[in-house]
Amino acid sequence: MSSIRLTISLAAMLLTACAYQPSRYIPTVDESTVKPDLYGRFLGTSTLYFTDGDSGLMVDAYLTRESLLSNIINDIHSDREWVETFLKEKSAISILNAVVISHTHFDHALDVQSVGETYPDATIYGSEQTIQLLSNVKYKELSEPKTQFTEGNFKVTVLRSPHVEKTGSQKWVEPKLNAAMGGEAYADPGDVYSVHIAHPAASILVIPSAGYLAGYNDLEADVVFMGIGLLSNELRQPGLYNNDIDYIEEYWQKAVLDTCAKVVVPVHWDYFFSEVRDKMRSGR
Ligand SMILES: [Zn+2]
Numbered sequence: 001m002s003s004i005r006l007t008i009s010l011a012a013m014l015l016t017a018c019a020y021q022p023s024r025y026i027p028t029v030d031e032s033t034v035k036p037d038l039y040g041r042f043l044g045t046s047t048l049y050f051t052d053g054d055s056g057l058m059v060d061a062y063l064t065r066e067s068l069l070s071n072i073i074n075d076i077h078s079d080r081e082w083v084e085t086f087l088k089e090k091s092a093i094s095i096l097n098a099v100v101i102s103h104t105h106f107d108h109a110l111d112v113q114s115v116g117e118t119y120p121d122a123t124i125y126g127s128e129q130t131i132q133l134l135s136n137v138k139y140k141e142l143s144e145p146k147t148q149f150t151e152g153n154f155k156v157t158v159l160r161s162p163h164v165e166k167t168g169s170q171k172w173v174e175p176k177l178n179a180a181m182g183g184e185a186y187a188d189p190g191d192v193y194s195v196h197i198a199h200p201a202a203s204i205l206v207i208p209s210a211g212y213l214a215g216y217n218d219l220e221a222d223v224v225f226m227g228i229g230l231l232s233n234e235l236r237q238p239g240l241y242n243n244d245i246d247y248i249e250e251y252w253q254k255a256v257l258d259t260c261a262k263v264v265v266p267v268h269w270d271y272f273f274s275e276v277r278d279k280m281r282s283g284r
Contacts, residue, residue, distance in 0.1 A: 037052060037200075037202075038050065038051070038199055039051065040204070040265075041093075042265075043086075043276060044062065044063070044065060044270060044272065044276040044280075045060065045062050045208075045229075045267065045268050045270060045272050046059065046060045046102065046107075046108060046206070046225070046227055046229075046267045047060040047061060048267065049091070049096075050154070050197060050199075050204065051093075052153055052199065052201065053095075054095070054152060054153060055095065055097050055152025055153040056093065056094075056095035056097055057097060057098055057099075057100070057151060057152070057154045057156065057197065058096060058098070058099040058100070058122075059099075059100050059195050059206045059225075060099075060100075060101060060102055060109070060208055061099060061101060061108070061109060061111040061114075061115045062106065062108055062109070062110050062111060062272065063083050063087070063114075063115075063276075064079040064110055064111055064114075065272055065274060065276065066079075068181075071181040071183075071273070072181055075181060075182030076106055076110065076182060076183045077110075077182075078111045078113060078114045080114040080117060080118075083111050083115060084114070084118045087115070087118060088118065096115075096121075096122040097121075097122060097123070097151040098122055098124070098149075098151040098152075099115055099116070099123075100126070100156065100158055101124065101125065101126035101127070101130045102192060102193050102206075102209065103127065103129075103130075103163065103189040103192040103193065103208070103209065104127065104129040104130050104133065104185075104186055104188065104189055105189050106178075106183050107268075107272050109126070109130055109186060110186065112124060112126065112130065112133055112134065113133060113134055113137065116134060116138065117137060120138070123138045123140055123151065124137060124138065124139040125139070125142055125149070125158065126139065126141070127141070127142050127190040127191040128141060128190060129188055129191070130190060132185075133185060142158055142193065144160075145159070145160040146159055146160070153200065154197050154199055155198040155199070156195065156196070156197055156198075157195070157197075157198075158193045158195055158196075159193060159194045159195070159196065159215075159216055160191055160192065161192055161194040161209070161211055161216075162192060162209075163189055163192045163209045163211045164210040164211045164227070164229065164230045164233065165211070165233060168237065170233070192208075192209055192211065193208075194207045195208075196219055196221065202222040202223060203221045203222050203223075204221055204222065204223050204224075205219060205223070205225070205259055206224075206225045207224065207225065207226055207227045208268065209227050209229070210226070210228055210230060210231040210251060216254075219259050220259055220260050221259040221260070221261050222261065222262050222263065223261060223262070223263045224256055224261040224263070224265070225265045226255055226256070226264050226265065226266055226267065227266075227268040228266045228267070228268060228269050229283060231251070269282055269283060270282060271283045
């Protein structure tokens, strides 16, 4: 099995201090021996799946992880057949009420249409830019800074939040790379969102892009899935965020300490031009 399973409810019971400082250990469980009330599954980058057995919710949809060379030769595209095989057979995902797309960069949204076709009863939530990627699937457009809805047993709040800043060189290189892959549809991220998920077993905050800042002071979360992609940019280019405080410390303060999170799961750390497998490469 190529994905990592994380027990949310069990970990939340074990760790109760508000300002918990995590150790290096991230709890994982063998799915054959533990049946938690609610679990989350890492499907690569910030693509996550949550289920309690009755309801299912996905955040982001990037599953066709072709190599960079293949993307340049063939143009980046969703492999509809692979998406269905990966989700239904390899990941055994049979229940999906909704998908929330955080923004339209390809590493978050490439497979949104394929996921919608694979699970035709699921509703896809996304920005205007995300909706433009869809045809003949169920969707609802996110147009407000804060949107709340219920899908199955999940109460979902989608919060507009900034994208992580890119360095000067990244701003120069990435559009050219994107164009070389034929990825114009994914060049503009559109509005960017984080996702809070309330469930009777646990509350969850997903921050797909490491740009989470002020404005949501009343959020609480047992578990934070914390995007760390490009978070080191501040170290590469001091002053990038143009403020007096350490951006990474502020991010941790807002995302973890202020939410009283008990478990933090880093996401968007992997090199995403390769398949999800047991041993994955980190990005840079
Ligand atoms: Zn992005």
